[in-house]
Amino acid sequence: MAHFTKATSVKDWLNQRLAVETVEKVMASEYWIPKNINFLWAMGMILAVTFGLLTISGIFLLMYYQPSVDTAFYSVNYTIMREVDFGWLWRHVHGVAASVVFLVIYIHMFTGIYYGSYKKGREMIWISGMLLFVTFSAEAFSGYMLPWGQMSYWAGMVITNIFSLGSLHFDGLVEWIRGDYVPAQAFLNRFFMLHVFLLPLAIMGLIGLHFAALRIPHVNNQDGEEIDFDAEAKKYLAGDTKNSKVMRFANDFLSKDLMVVGLFLIFFFYLVFWHYGFALDPVNFDPADGLKTPAHIYPEWYFLWSYEILRPFPVDIGLVAFGFAQVIFMLLPWLDRSENTVPASRRGKFAIWFWVMLVDMIVLTAMGKLPPEGIFSTIGLVAALLFIAMWIILPFITKNEKKV
Amino acid sequence: MKELKILAVVVFFTLLTYFLVEPYAHSQMHKHVDSEGFTYADLPALTKTGDKTRGQELIMSAGCAGCHSIEAAGMPAPMDGVMAAQSYGVNPPDLSNAGALYEAKFLSDLIKNPAHALKVEHKFDAASGKMHPMVPFYGMGGDIDQEVADMVAYLQSIAVKAEEVTPAMAFEEACGRCHAVGYENWTQLGTKPKFKHEKDSLAFDIKLLEYQDSLKAYMGKLPPDLSMYFRSRNEHYISTFIENPQNHLAGTAMPRVGVTADAAEKVIEYLADSADTKRHEREAIGMNVMIFSIIFAIFALLWKKQVWRDLH
Numbered sequence A: 001m002a003h004f005t006k007a008t009s010v011k012d013w014l015n016q017r018l019a020v021e022t023v024e025k026v027m028a029s030e031y032w033i034p035k036n037i038n039f040l041w042a043m044g045m046i047l048a049v050t051f052g053l054l055t056i057s058g059i060f061l062l063m064y065y066q067p068s069v070d071t072a073f074y075s076v077n078y079t080i081m082r083e084v085d086f087g088w089l090w091r092h093v094h095g096v097a098a099s100v101v102f103l104v105i106y107i108h109m110f111t112g113i114y115y116g117s118y119k120k121g122r123e124m125i126w127i128s129g130m131l132l133f134v135t136f137s138a139e140a141f142s143g144y145m146l147p148w149g150q151m152s153y154w155a156g157m158v159i160t161n162i163f164s165l166g167s168l169h170f171d172g173l174v175e176w177i178r179g180d181y182v183p184a185q186a187f188l189n190r191f192f193m194l195h196v197f198l199l200p201l202a203i204m205g206l207i208g209l210h211f212a213a214l215r216i217p218h219v220n221n222q223d224g225e226e227i228d229f230d231a232e233a234k235k236y237l238a239g240d241t242k243n244s245k246v247m248r249f250a251n252d253f254l255s256k257d258l259m260v261v262g263l264f265l266i267f268f269f270y271l272v273f274w275h276y277g278f279a280l281d282p283v284n285f286d287p288a289d290g291l292k293t294p295a296h297i298y299p300e301w302y303f304l305w306s307y308e309i310l311r312p313f314p315v316d317i318g319l320v321a322f323g324f325a326q327v328i329f330m331l332l333p334w335l336d337r338s339e340n341t342v343p344a345s346r347r348g349k350f351a352i353w354f355w356v357m358l359v360d361m362i363v364l365t366a367m368g369k370l371p372p373e374g375i376f377s378t379i380g381l382v383a384a385l386l387f388i389a390m391w392i393i394l395p396f397i398t399k400n401e402k403k404v
Numbered sequence B: 001m002k003e004l005k006i007l008a009v010v011v012f013f014t015l016l017t018y019f020l021v022e023p024y025a026h027s028q029m030h031k032h033v034d035s036e037g038f039t040y041a042d043l044p045a046l047t048k049t050g051d052k053t054r055g056q057e058l059i060m061s062a063g064c065a066g067c068h069s070i071e072a073a074g075m076p077a078p079m080d081g082v083m084a085a086q087s088y089g090v091n092p093p094d095l096s097n098a099g100a101l102y103e104a105k106f107l108s109d110l111i112k113n114p115a116h117a118l119k120v121e122h123k124f125d126a127a128s129g130k131m132h133p134m135v136p137f138y139g140m141g142g143d144i145d146q147e148v149a150d151m152v153a154y155l156q157s158i159a160v161k162a163e164e165v166t167p168a169m170a171f172e173e174a175c176g177r178c179h180a181v182g183y184e185n186w187t188q189l190g191t192k193p194k195f196k197h198e199k200d201s202l203a204f205d206i207k208l209l210e211y212q213d214s215l216k217a218y219m220g221k222l223p224p225d226l227s228m229y230f231r232s233r234n235e236h237y238i239s240t241f242i243e244n245p246q247n248h249l250a251g252t253a254m255p256r257v258g259v260t261a262d263a264a265e266k267v268i269e270y271l272a273d274s275a276d277t278k279r280h281e282r283e284a285i286g287m288n289v290m291i292f293s294i295i296f297a298i299f300a301l302l303w304k305k306q307v308w309r310d311l312h
Helices: A011-017 A020-029 A039-062 A074-082 A085-113 A123-147 A150-164 A171-178 A185-215 A228-239 A249-274 A299-311 A315-335 A348-367 A374-400 B002-029 B052-062 B081-088 B104-112 B144-158 B167-174 B197-218 B234-241 B261-275 B281-306
Strands: A033-035 A246-248
Touching: A011 A020, A011 B081, A011 B281, A020 A249, A033 A249, A033 B081, A039 A185, A039 A249, A039 B002, A074 A085, A085 A123, A085 A348, A085 B081, A085 B281, A123 A150, A123 A185, A123 A299, A123 A315, A150 A171, A150 A185, A228 A246, A228 A299, A246 A249, A246 B104, A249 B281, A299 A315, A299 A348, A299 A374, A299 B002, A299 B144, A348 A374, B081 B197, B104 B144, B167 B261, B234 B261
Parallel strands: none
Antiparallel strands: A033 A246
């Protein structure tokens, strides 16, 4: 057993039992971050803050929400929106944060792709991040079911239908997932459970993994410079903070994080109070009606690109393409054959690949929402084929990339 | 500087995506209907000036009160709402405030040719024997246009002043005999009272169900509860829908109700109170939160500058 002495202070008492000083060093003051990074490196903190906002607002909503097909819509739109003090505020914060969190995730993802932050020991950061993307998607989808409006019901119908896998007709699987022939009480209950318990639990675990994966390879930087973290840290601790290439996570980097978070919150609250329509779809303010299909069924904006990879093809081919789109990002560290861990701007063909991919995904996103008619369905088909082709050629264009 | 360039790139692609999936996609998905400002340009212009005293006599002798109540003139409804709906499909409106709620032009045409003014001629066509339940006024022997003008003048004289029309009054009289607004406790038979005994409450519900059965048979389906319509449809949609339902939904059984622009605004305000009850609170709190956020961001910026002074 360890030797304990009479504590001289509360801190000392805690230090003997929890090693709080060591923990503080490891997690904050001697967690070294490169200096040459820009505000895009603060997206992680923005995501953490937004996840915090989602959790807190979710807890308040959970106190009044009723997971019953008869009362869910009423509990959201009457009880929470009209009766509960500030219930409307929690709902708007929750709904807008759920949408904005995906915008930040996409910025975070494309930042990683642009600067090559998935290579040379950073593969686990990328994979855990992609797993977070998948769980966040499931979390967003399950949450979308809960108000039990028209879009909840019909999105639930369409998405669970995907599991019948086209011509394979796994209808039994679809019924098993729904717990019924159509989305009904059993369906609502299980998505409620997933949304408020299992998926948040998985997300928290994955966030832990994501952070842990960052420890050993350290944070990437905007010039792809290989930094000797030990030597630079020594320099910093010796007092040469100006010439050291690294800084402390707290308070050095944290102060910049907080600055970016501050600016982000102005944007976020503007949306919450004045511009929430994009996140709280009007169609979902009609109660679920299994006998009335909405004129246009579309997912939330952040799923549109993958929806558009499913939609322009015949059922079976569409499902294969959709499956491809879901897993292909995960394989990026191996499909990119180049050794260069530098910004895309210095990587020749890869730079073109990056910008074409970004624009293609925006085109897919737009076509995923527009009615699949005339020119829109043609553009959608071309964009979906381009997406697949781009991933197929990626290993070939990166294999012969010049070393920088 | 470099950071600002990066920010510009991020903002550009974010706004581009937003523009494509929101304003642009919605402009492609929904038909755009322009407002005509509730002028009812398709109806004949008014040429006569009415005399309210003659109008009152005409209304008495034309038999309007056989179906309509005129509470303001002390004339009660000849039968209760349930029975009226069984007879006519829907409970005929009380005419006390008709002069304030509906355009004079619309009332004039309605009196002479209900199905035409209401734009439900696809449903009611006298030639094929499908008469609109409201009997047209065929004239009392004089100049029919003068007679109608007199009747409208009378209705305007007994109605409340335009500025006295409240949102609830406008909605309940113009829309509330077909549409319920559950969140405002409004049913097609009026505000549901608080009953001391459950059996009285159930008796009310039974009467309501009977009323709704007649309404369903008359309209083809039960007109929707409008509690959340202010959020599920936008304001422009509701306004242009009220102005002329056929523009949005050709062939719908919903009649054009002929409200004035002012009355339509009141109806929309009522719907906003139901579906977006806390909108005023939202604005006020939003301003405070913005002020807080800006101050927070300024302090965060200053803190960053202080911490980074030693790093460069």
